[in-house]
Amino acid sequence: MPELPETETIKRELEDTVVGLRITGVDVLIERVLRMDATEFARRVEGTTITGAGRRAKIIMLHLSSGETLLFHLMMAGSLLYQPAGMERKEKTQVVFVLDNGYELRYKDFRLFGYVKLLSEADVTQAPEFAHLGPEPLADDFTLDVFRERLARRPRACIKALLLDQSFVAGLGNIYVDEILFYARVHPLRRAGSLNAAESARMYEGIRSILTHAIAERGSSFSLFVDLFGNPGNYHNLLSVYGQTGKPCPGGCPGVIEKIKVAGRGTHICAHCQK
Numbered sequence: 001m002p003e004l005p006e007t008e009t010i011k012r013e014l015e016d017t018v019v020g021l022r023i024t025g026v027d028v029l030i031e032r033v034l035r036m037d038a039t040e041f042a043r044r045v046e047g048t049t050i051t052g053a054g055r056r057a058k059i060i061m062l063h064l065s066s067g068e069t070l071l072f073h074l075m076m077a078g079s080l081l082y083q084p085a086g087m088e089r090k091e092k093t094q095v096v097f098v099l100d101n102g103y104e105l106r107y108k109d110f111r112l113f114g115y116v117k118l119l120s121e122a123d124v125t126q127a128p129e130f131a132h133l134g135p136e137p138l139a140d141d142f143t144l145d146v147f148r149e150r151l152a153r154r155p156r157a158c159i160k161a162l163l164l165d166q167s168f169v170a171g172l173g174n175i176y177v178d179e180i181l182f183y184a185r186v187h188p189l190r191r192a193g194s195l196n197a198a199e200s201a202r203m204y205e206g207i208r209s210i211l212t213h214a215i216a217e218r219g220s221s222f223s224l225f226v227d228l229f230g231n232p233g234n235y236h237n238l239l240s241v242y243g244q245t246g247k248p249c250p251g252g253c254p255g256v257i258e259k260i261k262v263a264g265r266g267t268h269i270c271a272h273c274q275k
């Protein structure tokens with residue numbers, strides 16, 4: 001599933017390519033992805049200009065000149081592609097936004113779990129997607145003190161489950177949580193309340209630096225992630241533990257990366273380093 005770095009990559013590419021363009025047509029090929037009537041959707045979107053792109057957690061937004069917002073949730077296997085109108089549309093393309101520069105923005109979802117929503121200005125603030133989200137981990141106001149306060153509220157929670165919990169901090173998923181826990185040298189089964197000051201500081205530093213680095217590398221292309229231009233990211237080549245089962249620990253210890261199960265998720269650790 002695309003996590004924060006992959007979603008942020010697409011958002012930045014949208015900012016550079018489609019903001020300022022007018023949507024001259026909408027083709028809905030699979031209506032149920034919209035969560036609303038396709039005719040109504042097209043009527044409200046056609047003729048608007050894209051005024052901005054945004055992201056919250058793993059959700060991408062496009063703001064329209066009408067004041068309404070398009071919201072894209074890629075879920076497991078969705079992608080947004082910016083392609084010339086003349087290029088063949090891929091299988092499982094669900095919604096196409098025809099742009100006034102000869103290109104199209106195409107939403108496709110291999111597994112059909114993702115969705116596209118159109119929200120009025122009032123609806124955006126009320127959207128259930130945003131109701132219970134924790135802080136953005138790269139925001140200026142997500143400080144070490146804020147992180148520690150939030151850990152202190154859930155002392156008995158398993159640290160891996162907590163980092164995956166979107167209400168604790170938004171945008172992390174299985175790949176980056178495994179990387180962050182290794183960076184902090186903390187075992188995923190530890191209770192949040194058991195972390196000492198050095199461990200919570202290392203974990204906070206890991207969250208910020210790993211996400212920043214992963215965005216710079218345009219995300220990880222495990223599973224099906226591709227960016228707006230159909231290119232894979234590069235960060236999966238730089239992962240320390242995720243997907244590295246059986247390899248020597250990159251920390252230089254004598255350990256080997258193992259895969260265990262934590263919070264119902266395949267979890268990659270160096271049991272030698274992560275205590």
Ligand SMILES: [Zn+2]
Pocket residue numbers: 249250251252253254255270271272273274
């Ligand atoms: Zn190790």
